[in-house]
Amino acid sequence: MAQTAEARITPRAEDYPKWYQDVVREADLAEPAKVVKGCMVIKPHGYAIWEKIQRELDNRFRATGHENAYFPLLVPQSFIQKEAEHVEGFAPELAVVTHAGGEELEEPYVIRPTSETIIGHFFAKWISSYRDLPLLLNQWANVMRWELRTRLFLRTTEFLWQEGHTAHATHEEAMEEVLRILHLYGDFAEGHMAMPVVRGRKTASEKFAGALESYCIEAHMQDGKALQAGTSHDLGQNFGKAFDVRFQNEAGELDYVWQTSWGVSTRLIGGLVMTHSDDDGLVLPPRLAPIHCVIVPIYRNDEQRARVLEAAETLRRELSAIDLSEPDARYRDFLEVVIDDRDMRPGAKFYHWERRGVPLRIELGPKDLEKDQVCTKLRVDTPVQSGKAFVPRAEFVATARKLLVDFQDALLARAREFQARDTVVIDTWDDFVAAFAGEKSVFAWCHWDGTPETEAAIKEATKATIRCIPLPGQGPDDGPGTCIKSGRPSAGRVLMAKAY
RNA sequence: CGGGGCGUAGCGCAGUCUGGUAGCGCGUUCGGUUCGGGACCGAAAGGUCGGAGGUUCAAAUCCUCUCGCCCCGACCA
Numbered sequence A: 001m002a003q004t005a006e007a008r009i010t011p012r013a014e015d016y017p018k019w020y021q022d023v024v025r026e027a028d029l030a031e032p033a034k035v036v037k038g039c040m041v042i043k044p045h046g047y048a049i050w051e052k053i054q055r056e057l058d059n060r061f062r063a064t065g066h067e068n069a070y071f072p073l074l075v076p077q078s079f080i081q082k083e084a085e086h087v088e089g090f091a092p093e094l095a096v097v098t099h100a101g102g103e104e105l106e107e108p109y110v111i112r113p114t115s116e117t118i119i120g121h122f123f124a125k126w127i128s129s130y131r132d133l134p135l136l137l138n139q140w141a142n143v144m145r146w147e148l149r150t151r152l153f154l155r156t157t158e159f160l161w162q163e164g165h166t167a168h169a170t171h172e173e174a175m176e177e178v179l180r181i182l183h184l185y186g187d188f189a190e191g192h193m194a195m196p197v198v199r200g201r202k203t204a205s206e207k208f209a210g211a212l213e214s215y216c217i218e219a220h221m222q223d224g225k226a227l228q229a230g231t232s233h234d235l236g237q238n239f240g241k242a243f244d245v246r247f248q249n250e251a252g253e254l255d256y257v258w259q260t261s262w263g264v265s266t267r268l269i270g271g272l273v274m275t276h277s278d279d280d281g282l283v284l285p286p287r288l289a290p291i292h293c294v295i296v297p298i299y300r301n302d303e304q305r306a307r308v309l310e311a312a313e314t315l316r317r318e319l320s321a322i323d324l325s326e327p328d329a330r331y332r333d334f335l336e337v338v339i340d341d342r343d344m345r346p347g348a349k350f351y352h353w354e355r356r357g358v359p360l361r362i363e364l365g366p367k368d369l370e371k372d373q374v375c376t377k378l379r380v381d382t383p384v385q386s387g388k389a390f391v392p393r394a395e396f397v398a399t400a401r402k403l404l405v406d407f408q409d410a411l412l413a414r415a416r417e418f419q420a421r422d423t424v425v426i427d428t429w430d431d432f433v434a435a436f437a438g439e440k441s442v443f444a445w446c447h448w449d450g451t452p453e454t455e456a457a458i459k460e461a462t463k464a465t466i467r468c469i470p471l472p473g474q475g476p477d478d479g480p481g482t483c484i485k486s487g488r489p490s491a492g493r494v495l496m497a498k499a500y
Numbered sequence B: 001c002g003g004g005g006c007g008u009a010g011c012g013c014a015g016u017c018u019g020g021u022a023g024c025g026c027g028u029u030c031g032g033u034u035c036g037g038g039a040c041c042g043a044a045a046g047g048u049c050g051g052a053g054g055u056u057c058a059a060a061u062c063c064u065c066u067c068g069c070c071c072c073g074a075c076c077a
Helices: A016-026 A044-063 A084-093 A116-126 A171-191 A238-242 A267-276 A302-320 A346-355 A366-371 A393-421 A429-435 A452-462
Strands: A030-032 A040-042 A074-076 A096-100 A103-111 A135-144 A158-168 A197-201 A213-220 A226-236 A246-248 A254-256 A258-265 A293-297 A337-339 A360-364 A373-378 A389-392 A423-425 A443-447 A465-470 A493-497
Touching (some): A044 A135, A044 A267, A074 A116, A084 A238, A116 A158, A116 A238, A171 A197, A171 A226, A197 A493, A213 A267, A213 A465, A226 A267, A293 A302, A302 A360, A302 A366, A452 A465
Parallel strands (some): A293 A337
Antiparallel strands (some): A030 A040, A074 A103, A096 A103, A135 A158, A197 A465, A373 A389, A465 A493
């Protein structure tokens, strides 16, 4: 393929982190804000992807009985300090507002790093009886964590997310909620983002500060590293006790509520990039693509141009009536089709839209009009279609939805192959060290003795961490064994990898 | 926050060692020819050289401080 000075995407094999930045920039997703340290500007194309993520997740949250609400950005500093482990976990990364209205505040506010505490405060006001439960809320918000090292989408000082907060009468109900959401996230990641994930539970050292247990979905990136793509926490009664969220149960006794919290963030977009994209730029699965299809008109003169553009507009209108949404969605997802009639050569347009990840391209020229056909090409070659295809026009319009849905599925299958290629079962320490030598990383299923000491020793030696203890069906499930590091007994294999 | 690298036109970079008119490629604008995988010709616009202070007749270049970005590490969605 011809490479010119315009093609500035560093190949993955050459420099993976550079490649990631190049893809984000060339796809026009975001850029560092620079004037505000560690923050980013999410540009229209990137924000449009976030909006599609929001729309689908919101749909799923509502379908499972949750309601949206909004709580203040600023949290009294004393709130953060009420839960011992929580304050310890978040204190280093808080931004604090000490002055306002020209005066020093009596009590400083922290800019929320997450909202458990302030929501705990209001839960205490709102909940008094088991009849008030379960309380199932979600908020779409921005949060701020003063990170020492930032990367576009993957870790920024300010980021966008949703945080679900629920209160339940029993631990069993809370646990059902935690796992319901975990699977909602997993299904969303795989079904909508075509990003395969491993569902599991965090070790004590990796769990959320203040939670009893944290559950997570871990996604595989093309460099073999893992990305925590979503978390769902069993908060137990920790915040209930800290904020005195009590209710009278059916027996008339006073008890603390059982809470959960869960979230995914704009980090998902980083995961999307590193799951699918290639050396030519961004690759978007159709269900998250702000633009599904670009029509590139081909012509040699004004007369042809007029005819081709007219045909392109007719085609665009027909395609725009196609609804990509799933049967149970509460919104419609009509195809977004763009005609690129800029005064550029077609080849330049092809590269332009490929860098931006548009799933489907149609070339429409005089020959196609003559033969009543269209020339189609998918963003990446898959068994669905490889290279260009020439399809009778009517047949194409009739099957365009299926083409995109099949392409979506093919991207998931392809991502699963990437993951499978990087997934290994390792039983000896030497093999383990070799698998993580230098910058290398894989998804390694290994036995671990269950102690934080061994976990820390493994991390110290290799930089690999325990990403999760898999839920049933998520790992090899081949029974007990001996710890790869200590040689002591292990109940089952855990997922180890370097992480973002 | 420690170690390393880097800030010069929208993007990518040269120029810095050895101080002396701020350059190149791509992109952008205008005109024309082109158009099925990154076109070509002609004309043009565009830069307080990240910022502040200093040394000097003279600073992108030397010195001090500072801000930001990237990579590695520790901390983390």
